[in-house]
Amino acid sequence: MNSWIQYVKSIPTHMDYEGQERAEKLSRAIILLFGIVGLIWGFVIQQFSQTMYILGAGFVLAALITVPPWPMYRRKPLDWQKPQSEVTVKQKKKK
Numbered sequence: 001m002n003s004w005i006q007y008v009k010s011i012p013t014h015m016d017y018e019g020q021e022r023a024e025k026l027s028r029a030i031i032l033l034f035g036i037v038g039l040i041w042g043f044v045i046q047q048f049s050q051t052m053y054i055l056g057a058g059f060v061l062a063a064l065i066t067v068p069p070w071p072m073y074r075r076k077p078l079d080w081q082k083p084q085s086e087v088t089v090k091q092k093k094k095k
Contacts, residue, residue, distance in 0.1 A: 012069055013069055014069055014074065014077075015073040016075065016077050016078065017076075018075070018076050019069075019073030019076070022072070023066040023073055026065060026066055027062040027063075031058050031059060031062050033058065034054055034058025038053070038054030038058070039051055041054060042054070
């Protein structure tokens, strides 16, 4: 049980800023594409419900591709500054 918890905690849950931008653009493109295709198909067969089904499939596909933090969204992580202790910060303020 403990090894399973450690495995779950080891799963990365972050995206870098460029990955977030990439995911947003990709989700917009997928939804737009499915919306246009759905609108055209629904118009051709005169069924608005088909338009909604196709658009819903686009939302699901976009969510599966862009919501999880896949490795393609974690290529450029930020290098964070090391935390400073309070003593070091107080010594710097005195100088």
